[in-house]
Amino acid sequence: MTTGSEEETVAVITIVSGRHLHLRRQLEAFEHSTVRPDVHIVVAMDDADIDGIVADSADAGHPTRVVHVIDEAPGTLPLADARNTGARAAIDAGATLLVFLDVDCIPGPDLVQRYLRSCAATPELRLLYCGPVTYLRPEHEVFDPRELHHFLDPHSARPAPGPCQTQLSSEMTLFWSLSFAVCSTDWLEIGGFHTGYRGYGGEDTDFAMCAARNGFRIAWVGGAHAYHQHHPVSDPPVEHLEDILRNARLFHRRWDRWPMEGWLNAFARQDLICYDEAVADWRRTTVERSNG
Known part of the structure; x- marks a missing residue:
């Protein structure tokens, strides 16, 4: 061109x-x-x-x-x-x-x-x-x-x-x-x-x-x-939780800051993850979701 x-x-x-x-x-x-x-x-x-x-x-x-x-x-x-x-x-x-x-x-x-x-x-x-x-x-x-x-x-x-x-x-x-x-x-x-x-x-x-x-x-x-183009999404994207956690940790190691904080905080509000001050890392919680 x-x-x-x-x-x-x-x-x-x-x-x-x-x-x-x-x-x-x-x-x-x-x-x-x-x-x-x-x-x-x-x-x-x-x-x-x-x-x-x-x-x-x-x-x-x-x-x-x-x-x-x-x-x-x-x-x-x-x-x-x-x-x-x-x-x-x-x-x-x-x-x-x-x-x-x-x-x-x-x-x-x-x-x-x-x-x-x-x-x-x-x-x-x-x-x-x-x-x-x-x-x-x-x-x-x-x-x-x-x-x-x-x-x-x-x-x-x-x-x-x-x-x-x-x-x-x-x-x-x-x-x-x-x-x-x-x-x-x-x-x-x-x-x-x-x-x-x-x-x-x-x-x-x-x-x-x-x-x-x-x-x-x-x-x-x-x-x-x-x-x-429209397609169904979840907010926050819980189906991608494991990917987001893993990638957020890599980003933090490389840049000394957390990315995607909006999603991480939204996951925390749903009791899916929590921030562990002792190790300065986000962790999965042990909360079990009911199927009912």
């Missing part, structure tokens, strides 16, 4: 396990993108069906490759390793700009174009580029991807600049991996995601901390909209 006088090769990277309908919708939406990626790397985590889904959705204007990663710890998804695997495949394919997009997210038509323009406008800065994300409600499940703008409602916990604006921030804990872009050379300098994280939670904040340590900031890119 060309921006100004420089030519960029753009790769979109999507990691997936299950969520087949969400993947189909994402691939379909890229057919309506104002700028299509040069390659789309889909990383399948223990999901052999992804090859067939991508083949069914093949689009000559949107070349897609599937790479596979195997989870060496059954029961947890290797999210960090999968993102790193996708980035390696993209860089090997010549990508100079990496766009990471969660499988739940449908790209707005200008997402790639806005990331490209922001990158081209700030070549001297060390930045992670993040776009606004709208969380679709259940009634938005059936839609034409060209009509998604009718549901536009960016998440209020993150900045959402105007469509031609970019807002710089050093508040790195707001980084999220749902939708972000990074220059390939910057990705290599940061070192990718720490593969000690397994399953849900913590790895994206750790990545942002590594970036901050190397002098990076966040650029919130107006108009780079993504739309998060």
